[in-house]
Amino acid sequence: MMSKTAIIKLQLKKLISEGTYKVGERLPSELEMSKSLGVSRETFRDAVKQMETEGRLLVKHGVGTFVIHPLPAIPSSLDRLSSTGEMIRSAGLEEGESRISLRKLDGSQEIAAQLGIKAGEQVMVLERIRTANGEPVAVTVNYFHPQRVGDLFERYDFSGSLLEFLELHLSIRIVKADTGISVPLHNDRNCQKLLVHPTTTVLLFKQLHYDEEHRAIFYSLDYMRDDVFSFQIRRTRD
Missing domain, CATH: 1.10.10.10 (Winged helix-like DNA-binding domain superfamily/Winged helix DNA-binding domain)
Known part of the structure; x- marks a missing residue:
């Protein structure tokens, strides 16, 4: 009843x-x-x-x-490498950015191990809040290999698709990524930026992106609202 x-x-x-x-x-x-x-x-x-x-x-x-108009779920297959913008646009929503932070910092042990550099070596960090129809749905934090990306972000103004930006200016084509999925703590500062509703949940994707020569180009922490993005994977049995 x-x-x-x-x-x-x-x-x-x-x-x-x-x-x-x-x-x-x-x-x-x-x-x-x-x-x-x-x-x-x-x-x-x-x-x-x-x-x-x-x-x-x-x-x-x-x-x-x-x-208010509820945001529809954004479907994405986990076995296909898609940019956040592509997933937003595929759902017929208007993609946007509410903040961009670009800075250099000393790479932590985790970042250094992922990129194959020395701990403490400076890396460029790009942080964005991605929006769909004006509402924050993802936070992306990208750490770039210093030798392979160099002064790219100092020479060119960046906006839009990161994958297209790398391909256009460096002829680097990202073709695959190793991805780990976890649930971040609610006191994680990036997670908190997405907690716009009381029951909002967030998934954290830790991804190392490779080019066609299997070189590590950048490491990313991608926070995705689980009430907006819908991730699926097809599993098979031998």
Whole structure:
């Protein structure tokens, strides 16, 4: 048997799908809505909270509750190397960047081991927050092999696809990546940049990217919202 909260959620979704309340519109007050739906304010409030965590409603305290368009899942096969931008565009969403940080730092033991350089050797680091329809969906942090990339980012302004940028200016074509997948801690500073909803979860992809000669070109930490990106892999049995 469905709970009252679940029933109210279904009724609200129906009202939105039928156009009674359109995307961008503010719902009537909590008192008005609870009376019209025949439930207590507490039950209505619980239903709104659940729909907010699902990304269907946006509660602005002191202003009201608004209908928003939920972001669709972005499908991606784990056995295909795709850029974040490609995955966003393939879902019919508008790709964007909300921040770019480009700096040099001394490579840690982890970065040095991945790139095959000495610990402490300086590497260029590119950090971006990627957005879909204006909402942050991924944080990418890229560490570049100092000898193979050199002063590329000092000679050319960067924007858009990193893979296309490397191929255009250095004739380096990234063809494969070794990928490890984990769940970052919620106190990870990059993870926190993506926690836009109470139930948002994040996956961390640690990836070492190779060119056609199997040389390590860059190492990346890619934080992806699991409520937006949908990753799949086909497994076979011998």
